[in-house]
Amino acid sequence: QVQLVESGGGSVQAERSLRLSCAASGSIALRNCMGWFRQTPGKEREWVAAIGTNSGMTAYADSVKGRFTISQDNAKNTLYLQMNSLKPEDTAMYYCAADPSHIRCADPGKEYNYWGQGTQVTVSS
Numbered sequence: 001q002v003q004l005v006e007s008g009g010g011s012v013q014a015e016r017s018l019r020l021s022c023a024a025s026g027s028i029a030l031r032n033c034m035g036w037f038r039q040t041p042g043k044e045r046e047w048v049a050a051i052g053t054n055s056g057m058t059a060y061a062d063s064v065k066g067r068f069t070i071s072q073d074n075a076k077n078t079l080y081l082q083m084n085s086l087k088p089e090d091t092a093m094y095y096c097a098a099d100p101s102h103i104r105c106a107d108p109g110k111e112y113n114y115w116g117q118g119t120q121v122t123v124s125s
Contacts, residue, residue, distance in 0.1 A: 002026035002114040004096045009119030016086055016123075022079040022096030022116060028053075031098040033105035035112060036070060036081045038092035038121075047108035048094070049081065059106035064090075086123045093118040 008020040024031055035050035049060045049070040058070050069082040079096055097112035104110045 004116035006119040011122040020081040032102040
């Protein structure tokens with residue numbers, strides 16, 4: 001099993017930055033692909049970014065490319081999402097996810113086995 005706990009959300013003004021963290025526990029073999037998603041009420045969950053934990057491959061949604069950076073600290077078993085130049089439309093609950101398979105890790109439609117509880121990000125104009 002894998003447990004994921006997100007932190008770092010908050011309320012910020014537009015153009016500011018936030019860094020989200022996702023503390024992972026459980027077998028590292030079950031976390032070969034990790035991703036960040038976001039969701040606002042009444043809308044479908046949106047894929048934001050993904051990273052292959054062995055290859056270091058990263059992928060981003062067009063809406064965040066150039067502003068957000070996904071990274072990992074394997075020693076700390078922590079996944080990060082650095083969010084710069086935040087926009088009001090980035091307001092959402094952000095979720096961390098993990099999956100044992102690295103296949104299709106860069107695919108926004110990939111399904112993940114493990115999910116965190118989420119951390120809220122609110123960006124005001």
